[in-house]
Amino acid sequence: xxxxxxxxxxxxxxxxxxxxxxxxxxxxxxxxxxxxxxxxxxxxxxxxxxxxxxxxxxxxxxxxxxxxxxxxxxxxxxxxxxxxxxxxxxxxxxxxxxxxxxxxxxxxxxxxxxxxxxxxxxxxxxxxxxxxxxxxxxxxxxxxxxxxxxxxxxxxxxxxxxxxxxxxxxxxxxxxxxxxxxxxxxxxxxxxxxxxxxxxxxxxxxxxxxxxxxxxxxxxxxxxxxxxxxxxxxxxxxxxxxxxxxxxxxxxxxxxxxxxxxxxxxxxxxxxxxxxxxxxxxxxxxxxxxxx
Amino acid sequence: xxxxxxxxxxxxxxxxxxxxxxxxxxxxxxxxxxxxxxxxxxxxxxxxxxxxxxxxxxxxxxxxxxxxxxxxxxxxxxxxxxxxxxxxxxxxxxxxxxxxxxxxxxxxxxxxxxxxxxxxxxxxxxxxxxxxxxxxxxxxxxxxxxxxxxxxxxxxxxxxxxxxxxxxxxxxxxxxxxxxxxxxxxxxxxxxxxxxxxxxxxxxxxxxxxxxxxxxxxxxxxxxxxxxxxxxxxxxxxxxxxxxxxxxxxxxxxxxxxxxxxxxxxxxxxxxxxxxxxxxxxxxxxxxxxxxxxxxxxxxxxxxxxxxxxxxxxxxxxxxxxxxxxxxxxxxxxxxxxxxxxxxxxxxxxxxxxxxxxxxxxxxxxxxxxxxxxxxxxxxxxxxxxxxxxxxxxxxxxxxxxxxxxxxxxxxxxxxxxxxxxxxxxxxxxxxxxxxxxxxxxxxxxxxxxxxxxxxxxxxxxxxxxxxxxxxxxxxxxxxxxxxxxxxxxxxxxxxxxxxxxxxxxxxxxxxxxxxxxxxxxxxxxxxxxxxxxxxxxxxxxxxxxxxxxxxxxxxxxxxxxxxxxxxxxxxxxxxxxxxxxxxxxxxxxxxxxxxxxxxxxxxxxxxxxxxxxxxxxxxxxxxxxxxxxxxxxxxxxxxxxxxxxxxxxxxxxxxxxxxxxxxxxxxxxxxxxxxxxxxxxx
Numbered sequence: 001x002x003x004x005x006x007x008x009x010x011x012x013x014x015x016x017x018x019x020x021x022x023x024x025x026x027x028x029x030x031x032x033x034x035x036x037x038x039x040x041x042x043x044x045x046x047x048x049x050x051x052x053x054x055x056x057x058x059x060x061x062x063x064x065x066x067x068x069x070x071x072x073x074x075x076x077x078x079x080x081x082x083x084x085x086x087x088x089x090x091x092x093x094x095x096x097x098x099x100x101x102x103x104x105x106x107x108x109x110x111x112x113x114x115x116x117x118x119x120x121x122x123x124x125x126x127x128x129x130x131x132x133x134x135x136x137x138x139x140x141x142x143x144x145x146x147x148x149x150x151x152x153x154x155x156x157x158x159x160x161x162x163x164x165x166x167x168x169x170x171x172x173x174x175x176x177x178x179x180x181x182x183x184x185x186x187x188x189x190x191x192x193x194x195x196x197x198x199x200x201x202x203x204x205x206x207x208x209x210x211x212x213x214x215x216x217x218x219x220x221x222x223x224x225x226x227x228x229x230x231x232x233x234x235x236x237x238x239x240x241x242x243x244x245x246x247x248x249x250x251x252x253x254x255x256x257x258x259x260x261x262x263x264x265x266x267x268x269x270x271x272x273x274x275x276x277x278x279x280x281x282x283x284x285x286x287x288x289x290x291x292x
Numbered sequence: 293x294x295x296x297x298x299x300x301x302x303x304x305x306x307x308x309x310x311x312x313x314x315x316x317x318x319x320x321x322x323x324x325x326x327x328x329x330x331x332x333x334x335x336x337x338x339x340x341x342x343x344x345x346x347x348x349x350x351x352x353x354x355x356x357x358x359x360x361x362x363x364x365x366x367x368x369x370x371x372x373x374x375x376x377x378x379x380x381x382x383x384x385x386x387x388x389x390x391x392x393x394x395x396x397x398x399x400x401x402x403x404x405x406x407x408x409x410x411x412x413x414x415x416x417x418x419x420x421x422x423x424x425x426x427x428x429x430x431x432x433x434x435x436x437x438x439x440x441x442x443x444x445x446x447x448x449x450x451x452x453x454x455x456x457x458x459x460x461x462x463x464x465x466x467x468x469x470x471x472x473x474x475x476x477x478x479x480x481x482x483x484x485x486x487x488x489x490x491x492x493x494x495x496x497x498x499x500x501x502x503x504x505x506x507x508x509x510x511x512x513x514x515x516x517x518x519x520x521x522x523x524x525x526x527x528x529x530x531x532x533x534x535x536x537x538x539x540x541x542x543x544x545x546x547x548x549x550x551x552x553x554x555x556x557x558x559x560x561x562x563x564x565x566x567x568x569x570x571x572x573x574x575x576x577x578x579x580x581x582x583x584x585x586x587x588x589x590x591x592x593x594x595x596x597x598x599x600x601x602x603x604x605x606x607x608x609x610x611x612x613x614x615x616x617x618x619x620x621x622x623x624x625x626x627x628x629x630x631x632x633x634x635x636x637x638x639x640x641x642x643x644x645x646x647x648x649x650x651x652x653x654x655x656x657x658x659x660x661x662x663x664x665x666x667x668x669x670x671x672x673x674x675x676x677x678x679x680x681x682x683x684x685x686x687x688x689x690x691x692x693x694x695x696x697x698x699x700x701x702x703x704x705x706x707x708x709x710x711x712x713x714x715x716x717x718x719x720x721x722x723x724x725x726x727x728x729x730x731x732x733x734x735x736x737x738x739x740x741x742x743x744x745x746x747x748x749x750x751x752x753x754x755x756x757x758x759x760x761x762x763x764x765x766x767x768x769x770x771x772x773x774x775x776x777x778x779x780x781x782x783x784x785x786x787x788x789x790x791x792x793x794x795x796x797x798x799x800x801x802x803x804x805x806x807x808x809x810x811x812x813x814x815x816x817x818x819x820x821x822x823x824x825x826x827x828x829x830x831x832x833x834x835x836x837x838x839x840x841x842x843x844x845x846x847x848x849x850x851x852x853x854x855x856x857x858x859x860x861x862x863x864x865x866x867x868x869x870x871x872x873x874x875x876x877x878x879x880x881x882x883x884x885x886x887x888x889x890x891x892x893x894x895x896x897x898x899x900x901x902x903x904x905x906x907x908x909x910x911x912x913x914x915x916x917x918x919x920x921x922x923x924x925x926x927x928x929x930x931x932x933x934x935x936x937x938x939x940x941x942x943x944x945x946x947x948x949x950x951x952x953x954x955x956x957x958x959x960x961x962x963x964x965x966x967x968x969x970x971x972x973x974x975x
Contacts, residue, residue, distance in 0.1 A: 161857065188768075194752040195754075234855045261489065
């Protein structure tokens, strides 16, 4: 938390402060020149611009000199280059910095970018979502929180392994018996199967996971009233009768508040990254040079 | 000193602690029993994984796992997850996705180093500059060598292998462990909060989450690990670990005092696992003070540990081939190691039969005779123990590796051969029979042991025991209602019924629709005959000789099986004066093991195989290749090399030949194990 806060103040607070000072005194912001390949696409250029800004920010706040991971890494580099050296770590680090090693090392670059991106996404207290904001988020992003529609149906099963070659004939008989039932429940009909219930409420995806695509498809059609089937699965043949359907819905905030909050925070972090990046881009003067 | 500090810290924290508070959990709806749209009084099956590690675990973290608990929850819901190795710019080189969402999950990162990782990664922490943290961060760097990673991991992880009386936090945590204790509490709070955010409190009840962690005590590398599972967001302030409570009894006592007896709505249980890697001490008759069990100890253990994990990445703990009973199916995923160190170092060592569940069940009945209570009356669960944040990722044809304890797949390029050592496997799943997919119902099902474990496939098994079930019960559409009304479900205990001759069991099973058909149902009976325990396996439905097989070149399954099976069985040798247990084992037709799956799609030629060369290149990166892996006799596919080799005198064999004596099976029979039903004779 503290580290993120420090990052925020450095990269965000100081930047915005210095930007305001620049505007008041008409002092121009940082200026960088970015070299890209001659055939670089717009996307390549944009990536290069963003990374260069973040790296420059990291260096402006001397993370390339103060970050412990960078420090350790540069010393390791130096000891690799100078295996017989008797200099202490600090001396080696200073020599690495004097050689500008931190400017070119890919590990240092990755580390600095990581810290800068982490700082960009820090959520300050005043951006933590209120209940009203969460409710708005739930309402406007219903697709993220939507619960699948359900179907209540009756189910009769005939086992292939139990009935063998007689399965098809038994299915014809069962079809006739079910049709004759009218609205009566199919009590005692068919074979047992672990987990199979004579009447249950399920989502089509639950049914697909349990019985396969074909049965799920028939139930999902949700034709209320008649017995449908036989429908085949790896277990045998099924008959289903849809009793009722419940459409997809978005639960209330009282119910899924923690889920909505976590989702909104992910979004806020993304927004903050974009806002802060945009502010940085506005403050910087960028010059692109394409390699010949 | 550490204990004093610990108690003070807990006391201070409890004064102000309120997990699941309104800031972290804006949900205000209480989790009432019966709130789910799909509620079934006769109970329905739900699938879950209760053993998952993410970047918060030291071993996973050092091995390159960067995915978070949030990522693991996303994975459970069906979203893809990034896997190591990562390229220099942080791009993952592998991805994984589960084929079907899970219903419930408990993430179980190692509690011992939750705080350590935070201390070492936080420059504002007083322990940040400690040598161990400096080494840890160096080992995290992209350019670190496998040896550096291994050395750093071993130095830190060794603290979990200290004798209990010497268990303590690493030096980086401060003299009393205070830096890591405080940091660990922060992480634990986040763990609980993340579990809250992922828990579906709506009527849809799509995903149930439980806050939890792993207590990772392993004195002298003998595994005594236990997963700690809380029922809801009411948890203890500290995630008690081996350094806080180095004996299981201490762990149970703290959990009881600060959770179960605290009157806050907190409830908790612990799930033992990998007794197979305990060198036979997991079920030892010894309390922390060195004395034999007392009835008070047994009751405490029983109350806290209703179930055990029978199978996961690091092997099965059901039974050992040749140990005391003739059961040809005991060879399933038995790893040839006796403890955690030999597993991590791949040093073949014979497992100890005393580390297996059959032994525990037998011993438990013996204790029951003398102490009045059975300390090992475990129900059954199974899990993955994934260290790549991939709960329930059990597919044999897509195994990405266990990913813990320094296995090499952190390093680029991605391994072109097996992603892990051949003896590990994709692990299994826990299934529970519960009224609805919500915390109360799932937790209660585990507590009453109405659970079963599978080796991965979602084959559904239901078992009841009673005294007067009709022989044609399998034909009854209302089988469950009848069986439930007149007997007990899996995990239950049959009371004596002197007027009736012998207990009757009904077991019904259905295959996973995406996996192999079923081959047969067995009932494994164990009983106490005087002071000796016996085991016998009975076939109750299906056909062991159904001719099903596998084409090893393509992994195509051949032959018929059954979509569902059901059998009613009465014990033919029942003695009402003998203690007994009965559990169901349901077997699929044979299918390819993950090693065979990988070799079936790889290009290799064992004519080019050079074992010595493969060993020499073992520490290189890439570490191996498919020729080395698939032709290695240990993978079970190079029968041409192994033909004629006798394992009677291992000393006479070359290293390569000896590998023929420790082969994995090229095909497996995936299976489910139900919780037993026990019979207790009248006193």
